Amino acid sequence: MQASHTFGPVRIYLGHQSGKYPDGNQIVVQGADTRIAFDTPLVSRQIGEDLEGADLLLLSHMHEDHAVGLGRLAHVPVQAHEADLQAVRSWEGFKRHYGYPDEILDALHGMIVREFDYQPRPDATGYTDGQVWELGGGVRVRAHHLPGHSAGHCALVEESTGVAFIGDIDLTGFGPYYGDAGSSLEQFERSLEQLRTLEARTWVTSHHRGVLTERAAFLQALDRFAAKIGERDARLLARLRERPHTLDELVAHGLLYPVGTPLPWVAMAERRTIEQHLERLQARGAVQQDGAGSYRAT
Numbered sequence: 001m002q003a004s005h006t007f008g009p010v011r012i013y014l015g016h017q018s019g020k021y022p023d024g025n026q027i028v029v030q031g032a033d034t035r036i037a038f039d040t041p042l043v044s045r046q047i048g049e050d051l052e053g054a055d056l057l058l059l060s061h062m063h064e065d066h067a068v069g070l071g072r073l074a075h076v077p078v079q080a081h082e083a084d085l086q087a088v089r090s091w092e093g094f095k096r097h098y099g100y101p102d103e104i105l106d107a108l109h110g111m112i113v114r115e116f117d118y119q120p121r122p123d124a125t126g127y128t129d130g131q132v133w134e135l136g137g138g139v140r141v142r143a144h145h146l147p148g149h150s151a152g153h154c155a156l157v158e159e160s161t162g163v164a165f166i167g168d169i170d171l172t173g174f175g176p177y178y179g180d181a182g183s184s185l186e187q188f189e190r191s192l193e194q195l196r197t198l199e200a201r202t203w204v205t206s207h208h209r210g211v212l213t214e215r216a217a218f219l220q221a222l223d224r225f226a227a228k229i230g231e232r233d234a235r236l237l238a239r240l241r242e243r244p245h246t247l248d249e250l251v252a253h254g255l256l257y258p259v260g261t262p263l264p265w266v267a268m269a270e271r272r273t274i275e276q277h278l279e280r281l282q283a284r285g286a287v288q289q290d291g292a293g294s295y296r297a298t
């Protein structure tokens with residue numbers, strides 16, 4: 001497979017529809033001595049030697065759609081940010097990363113083995129914020145810890161070209177995802193602010209939006225993406241203004257996904273997301289919880 005874009009030592013392989021979920025986008029960085037791959041989405045199955053011959057695999061974060069090659073590339077060392085490391089090393093660790101009940105995790109396990117070739121990598125090692133990998137010939141990758149989507153989510157930047165792989169701060173119309181146990185809305189918002197000032201000339205997302213080469217277009221996309229958080233606050237608040245709702249009722253209405261979306265984790269992701277929004281709205285005094293556990297707009 002040919003790279004879709006090349007920026008000096010950086011080769012970008014776009015997945016189906018610019019990496020629309022469940023696919024994603026793959027980056028390979030070639031230095032004078034070392035070749036590093038970022039993530040391994042579904043498209044990674046088709047790349048061939050450029051990926052199979054990599055010296056190191058860096059994960060932007062741990063989710064099954066970014067880890068498709070972990071089993072097939074067992075000969076390539078893999079690193080993830082230390083906060084996501086246990087999720088890479090074992091299914092037990094991955095379960096804690098999601099934090100869903102066992103019956104959902106059992107269904108999820110079957111699905112991610114079938115569809116994403118899921119395999120743990122007990123040999124994976126951790127990296128930290130600011131870590132640098134010198135690939136030779138002035139080619140250099142640096143990790144920027146931007147948590148929220150997951151606790152260990154990072155942007156990976158090749159500094160000689162200014163190509164920033166920004167992972168699942170994916171700038172899609174869906175908006176930010178912070179629905180797992182290890183996710184945090186508060187951290188995601190801070191990461192969005194930090195990303196604004198990250199030095200880069202090209203931004204590559206994991207999903208759907210693909211490659212952005214204009215700073216103004218990137219910032220516009222980032223603004224629209226970040227605005228989804230406020231829109232979710234407003235939608236919840238509007239619902240609570242109609243009448244008080246319990247958390248279960250709010251989850252049944254859904255905030256992220258259309259009602260009836262057939263993915264095993266949807267209800268849990270909705271719950272975790274709505275809980276975090278309710279916390280914010282309560283802290284602002286916009287929402288109160290009554291004695292029976294219902295939430296009402298003040």
Ligand SMILES: [Zn+2]
Nearest residue numbers: 062063149168
């Ligand atoms: Zn993800």
